[in-house]
Amino acid sequence: MADINRPLSPHLQVYRPQITSILSIIHRATGFFLAVGTLLLAWWVISAGAGPAAYSSFDWFIDGWIGRLALLGFTFSLFYHLCNGIRHLFWDIGAGFELASVSATGWLVLIVSSGLTLLSWIVGYVMRGAL
Amino acid sequence: MSMQSPLGRxxxxxxxxxxTNHWWHQRLTALALIPLTVWFAVSLVAMTGRGYDTAVNWLASPVSACLxxxxxxxxxxxxxxxxxVIIEDYIHVEWQKLTLLIVMQFWSWLLGIASIMAVLWVWLGG
Incomplete structure (x- = not known):
């Protein structure tokens, strides 16, 4: 390519943050975070296959405060990416494109994904017999 | 006038x-992941940090292993x-993009297959 300094299209710092753009960025960020989180998933099942000794180090990590925090971030990312992904699927069939509904479903995604995160932790801890 | 051949069209x-393969496969897996994710998130919170026996007993059931x-x-x-998509969006030096794409795909298959084998291993009773 010739050495020409072509103008680039305006990027993030040019635009005023809006619910639509912020949620779009979070969707990609949570997607990336989930990709990193697959390491945790792999560690979990592989150590379970490897035996009690290997599993105990995973269990120790995930039950500590760093592990709990990582798991909280992971579950929120799961639910956010899930809810916003459903929003995308509706757009794919051509529904919900009006400005008002795009912004309304955006807020809905934030509320529902936070609620589902909380609910999954409550259900999870009930299943643990801790609540 | 279209430059495309009738066969290409x-x-x-x-x-x-x-x-539309990439797009379609992403949507197809997304759809499948809707119920699976809900099940997985709850199981993750419920079954980790509670010792080896709890996790293995749970994972060894056919329903858990299958899901x-x-x-x-x-x-x-x-x-x-x-x-x-992320790599293609942000990495603009051709050799770096290609290298990352290859490494990422090999890594995804390696980690995915290893995880599936681990689940099968537990399910078959170690």
Whole structure:
């Protein structure tokens, strides 16, 4: 390519943050975070296959405060990416494109994904017999 | 006037030669992951940090093992498709992009297959 300094299209710092753009960025960020989180998933099942000794180090990590925090971030990312992904699927069939509904479903995604995160932790801890 | 041959038009594969495959597979795995994710998130909170026996007893049941393998399969494939887009968006030096794409795909398959084998291993009783 010739050495020409072509103008680039305006990027993030040019635009005023809006619910639509912020949620779009979070969707990609949570997607990336989930990709990193697959390491945790792999560690979990592989150590379970490897035996009690290997599993105990995973269990120790995930039950500590760093592990709990990582798991909280992971579950929120799961639910956010899930809810916003459903929003995308509706757009794919051509529904919900009006400005008002795009912004309304955006807020809905934030509320529902936070609620589902909380609910999954409550259900999870009930299943643990801790609540 | 279209420069496309009638055969090219009817195949509908476009310049990337793969048509809507990437898009369609991403949506298909997304759809499958809707119920799987809900199940997985709750199981994750409920079954980790409670010792080896709890986790293995749970994972060794046919329902858990089956859902877990489906989740890993759809999840890792969905991840591979998504990471591919991120790399293509942000890495503009050709050799770096190509290297990252190759490493990312090999890594996704390695980790995905290893995880599925681990679930099968537990399910078959170690």
């Amino acid at each position: 009817v195949r509908g594969l476009g310049s990337a030669k793969s048509g 877990m393998i489906l989740l890993i399969g759809a999840g890792f494939y969905h991840m591979k498709l998504g990471l591919q």
